[in-house]
Amino acid sequence: MKTVFRLTLWFIGILLTAELQAATTQGALVLGAERMDVITRLLKDKQVGLVVNQTSILEKQQKHLLDALVDQGIRVKKVFAPEHGFRGTADAGEEVKDSRDFKTGIPIVSIYGKNKKPTAEQLSGLDVVVFDIQDVGARFYTYISTMHYVMEACAENGIEFLVLDRPNPNDFVDGPVRQKGFESFVGVDPIPLLHGLTVGELAWMINSEGWLKSNPDSCKLHIVKMENWRHGDPYWLPVKPSPNLPNDQSIRLYPSLCFFEATNISIGRGTYYPFQVIGFPDRKYGDFTFTPVSLPGFDTNPLQKDKECYGIDLREYPFEGGLTLHFFLDFYNKAGNEQAFFFSRPQWFDLLAGTKELRYQIVRGLSEEEIRDSWKPELDKYKQMRKKYLLYPDYPQKATKSQ
Numbered sequence: 001m002k003t004v005f006r007l008t009l010w011f012i013g014i015l016l017t018a019e020l021q022a023a024t025t026q027g028a029l030v031l032g033a034e035r036m037d038v039i040t041r042l043l044k045d046k047q048v049g050l051v052v053n054q055t056s057i058l059e060k061q062q063k064h065l066l067d068a069l070v071d072q073g074i075r076v077k078k079v080f081a082p083e084h085g086f087r088g089t090a091d092a093g094e095e096v097k098d099s100r101d102f103k104t105g106i107p108i109v110s111i112y113g114k115n116k117k118p119t120a121e122q123l124s125g126l127d128v129v130v131f132d133i134q135d136v137g138a139r140f141y142t143y144i145s146t147m148h149y150v151m152e153a154c155a156e157n158g159i160e161f162l163v164l165d166r167p168n169p170n171d172f173v174d175g176p177v178r179q180k181g182f183e184s185f186v187g188v189d190p191i192p193l194l195h196g197l198t199v200g201e202l203a204w205m206i207n208s209e210g211w212l213k214s215n216p217d218s219c220k221l222h223i224v225k226m227e228n229w230r231h232g233d234p235y236w237l238p239v240k241p242s243p244n245l246p247n248d249q250s251i252r253l254y255p256s257l258c259f260f261e262a263t264n265i266s267i268g269r270g271t272y273y274p275f276q277v278i279g280f281p282d283r284k285y286g287d288f289t290f291t292p293v294s295l296p297g298f299d300t301n302p303l304q305k306d307k308e309c310y311g312i313d314l315r316e317y318p319f320e321g322g323l324t325l326h327f328f329l330d331f332y333n334k335a336g337n338e339q340a341f342f343f344s345r346p347q348w349f350d351l352l353a354g355t356k357e358l359r360y361q362i363v364r365g366l367s368e369e370e371i372r373d374s375w376k377p378e379l380d381k382y383k384q385m386r387k388k389y390l391l392y393p394d395y396p397q398k399a400t401k402s403q
Contacts, residue, residue, distance in 0.1 A: 029235075030227035032164035032200070033065050033132050034058050038224050040072050042162060046127040049078045049118075051111070051150055053086055053143075055134035055166075055239050065132050065164070070104055077126060082133065082146040083112045083242075112142075116185065117149035120157055128160035134241045135199050137170030138255045139178060140186035140352050143241075144202060148188045151203060152212045155219040162222045165200035165391070167235035169251055172196055173386065174323040177378040178354030187354045192375075192382055194255055194323055197389065200225065205389045225391055232395030243298050244274040251275075252321040253314060259328050262349035263342055266309050270295050270302025278327060279311025280304065285334055286311040325368045332362055339363050 033039070033056065048069070050056075056065040069076050079086060079101060086101070086108050099108045109115075109122055123129070129150060133143045147163075154161040175193025189211050195202060200223040210216035229235075240246045245254060254275050260267045265285075268277040270292030277290055281304060290309055292302040312327075335342045343349055343359060350356045361371050 027228050029167070029229050029233075031059060031166055032224040032226055033068075033166070034060060035164075035224055035227070036068065036072065039069075039130075039162075039164065040074060042222060042224070043069070043074045043128060043130070046075065046160075047125055048074055048076045049080060049123065049126045049129040050076060051080045051082065051129060051131045051133065051146065053082060053133055055237070055241050056132045057239055059238055065130075066101065066104065066106070076104075076106055078122070079106055079108045080111045080118060080122075080129070080150065081108050083142045111146060111150065116146065118153045120153075123153060123157050123159055126159055128162055129154055130162045130164065131199065131203070132164040132166070133199070134166050134237060134239070135168065135202075136241055136245065136251050136254060137168040137172070137194055137196070138258070139175075139189075139191055139193050139195060139354065140258060141241075141254075142185055144199065145185050145188045147199060147203060148206055148211070151206060151219045151221070152214070155212055155214045158220075160220040160222060161203070162224065163200045163203045164224045165198050165226050167226065167229055167233065168196070168198050168231075169235045169237060169248070170194055170255060170321055171231055171233075172322045173379065173383055174375075175255070176353055176355050176358055176375050177382055179357075182351055182354050182356075184351045186351055192379060193354065196231070196386060198226075198391065201389045201391050204391070205385070208389070209385070223391065230392045230395050231390070244269055246272070246274070246298075247276075249276055249315060249317075249319070252319050253317075255322075256324045256327060259349065259352060260331070262345040262352060263331075264303070264344045265331055265342075266290075266292055266302070266304040266311075268292070269299040270305060272298070273315055274298060276315045277309075277311060277313050278331060279309030280331075280335075281307040281309055283310050285309075285331065288313040325371060329362065329368060337363075337365075 050066060052065055058065065058068055066076060066079065101108055111118055131147055131150065135141060135143050151161050172194040173192055173196035177192050178187040178190050189206060203221060206212065207217055207219045207221050212218060236248050237251065245251050257267045257275050260278065265278060265280050268274040268290065271290050279285055279290060288311055292304050293306060294300045332342055346359060349359055
């Protein structure tokens with residue numbers, strides 16, 4: 001009887017394992033870039049340009065999109081490189097120069113710096129431009145600004161624009177909506193600081209809402225959707241999206257800590273844990289210490305370079321993501337509410353915020369709750385608009401992430 005019982009348990013275990021494996025396989029995330037049958041059908045016999053960087057990886061094959069398309073016989077004629085370059089190694093704000101891919105010999109055209117929007121000459125001869133870059137869900141992360149400008153150029157030159165969709169790792173709707181008069185490369189479109197969309201959904205919104213210089217729906221937009229993903233599903237990036245977002249904790253904290261970039265306070269550039277620590281060369285800011293240095297691959301000329309900074313360590317901080325003003329308000333208060341000292345670049349802060357009102361609110365001493373209440377009317381309007389462009393449903397159990 002014992003033998004029969006053991007065999008029965010063994011057999012049930014095999015069945016359960018098989019069902020679990022089948023469910024896992026059926027439910028595995030498929031990126032837009034991994035749907036190669038759809039992509040090759042859309043690109044067959046066309047002259048193709050790519051907007052890609054180091055994140056443009058087919059995860060299951062561990063192959064770059066450029067290499068995968070060339071292997072499929074797709075005629076890739078040009079690569080357009082955003083901020084940080086084709087390989088993603090350039091410092092923030094560093095000039096990215098034109099070059100050639102060492103592997104394929106395909107020309108690489110920089111669309112960062114003075115040339116943020118491809119010219120008609122640079123697009124000449126192309127039938128379609130493919131965008132496949134991992135976003136992190138924040139308005140001031142410039143890859144979506146690059147996407148806007150390329151869409152605009154494609155619309156003006158009658159060229160198709162194809163987005164290969166990827167998850168949003170900061171899948172929230174929060175923060176101030178960018179106001180008129182605060183347009184910049186860190187705030188091209190009138191969206192909240194956390195927009196709660198994939199790049200495909202955002203491209204659809206940009207095109208349909210008439211935010212391009214041409215007429216609404218003027219961009220010949222196609223989106224290759226993901227499979228087995230919905231809003232609220234977690235996603236851990238396999239490749240760091242830029243030099244100073246090296247891990248998931250930095251990506252979660254990035255929307256909240258980026259405001260410090262307009263101050264004298266260091267957020268760890270020039271260390272191996274950027275966007276995970278906060279400090280300044282003064283003991284009143286905290287007990288944790290770090291010293292920013294020139295660090296190739298991260299930042300070669302960081303704020304407070306070679307100075308010991310005192311502050312806080314957030315590497316193990318239990319932060320689920322979203323947007324908090326807690327750290328910024330705390331350091332502003334520790335600075336003694338000294339506006340001129342703390343806001344070393346006030347205009348840059350306003351561009352990051354998308355409004356001057358946030359800075360005024362902080363100086364007036366408003367609480368985070370009071371500041372958040374002021375965002376609500378514009379956020380409610382945006383959330384209603386957002387519903388029209390969802391390609392993936394919101395996850396009910398995680399509604400607070402994107403609702």
